[in-house]
Amino acid sequence: MSAPDVTGDDTHPLDNPVRAALTGPHAHFAEERGRILRYPADVAPWVAIPDVPQAEDWADAAALAGPGGAVTITAFREPPPDDWEITFHAEGVQLVDAGVAAAPFPQAVRLGPTDVPEMLDLVARTRPGPFLPRTVELGSYLGVRREGALVAMAGERLHPPGWSEISGVCTDGSVRGQGLGSGLVLAVAHEIRQRGETPFLHASASNTNAVRLYESLGFVLRRRTSFLSALVPEHPPTRLPGTGGARRDGEARAAAVR
Incomplete structure (x- = not known):
């Protein structure tokens, strides 16, 4: 694209x-x-x-x-x-899709309202940013389970016309380094693309590791912003x-x- x-x-x-x-x-x-x-x-x-x-x-x-x-x-x-x-x-950055290799993630399962207590617990442990009891209603959320427990997730938040924000990206410390976050981001991006829309996301400017990861996946800086x-x-x-x-x-x- x-x-x-x-x-x-x-x-x-x-x-x-x-x-x-x-x-x-x-x-x-x-x-x-x-x-x-x-x-x-x-x-x-x-x-x-x-x-x-x-x-x-x-x-x-x-x-x-x-x-x-x-x-x-x-x-x-x-x-x-x-x-x-x-x-x-x-201070934050806004990154947009400029050639993300979006693709389904075989390990991903769809999350919904019944999963919210586990999602809130994962967010409390990993602190990816705001996620509230009804945030799941804003868009599609995908997760990864290990032995039945939710250990990683990503989904959609802001939805300007023609765009959808990937948000809530978090991975439990016990499974970091296994590519789960990247796989989920690419899978959510795939679902956004399938609707004919473009993925974007926000990150803290000080979280250089996350910014580098998103750039390696094909996102580019559009603008700097503040929260x-x-x-x-x-x-x-x-x-x-x-x-x-x-x-x-x-x-x-x-x-x-x-």
Whole structure:
């Protein structure tokens, strides 16, 4: 296949993949207030903030998360207000398929809702990044079992139009070095390709081993990005009357965004 566009065009869906997903294939998950979109708190932590947020945008994000709640952003350009507590900030990379040798993995088994307790346990041991009780609903997840126990997995998370993010890649320490993670990444990439879409992924810029592995599989750097999580103040400001807000009784609602 030909390499995808990696020019960084501002209109590219991967420039703000959370918003692109929540206004596209994942619109049925979207919770909306004003210009803010987010996934349900038990599905994914990501919140879509405008590139240049105004005070009312932060007020809407605070209303969605609730006092003391976390707002987690990728590809952010503006920091949160001074009274928000930043709990996590890391530099990252966004990598895209530029010739990945995608293929099924014979050892892989399909994972679903009944496997979530084991998936959460594996995530707690390996810490691949955010994975919540309903994250499995975002796309296909594959795993490897040894003597019945789940020891490795990978799946899909963000789904901007035409793209799908490979995420949740983790391997138990007892079976590392056996190629299970690579095999699962290639298998998930194969399923994405079979739908006519293009795989991409995010990684911490400091995790050079993971980045080198993904590059060896055929992913290339598209852009550098940042990840941030901040806590809403216990007494956040609210919108002034007449400045908009949620569409129903002042409460955030799930919306299929057009």
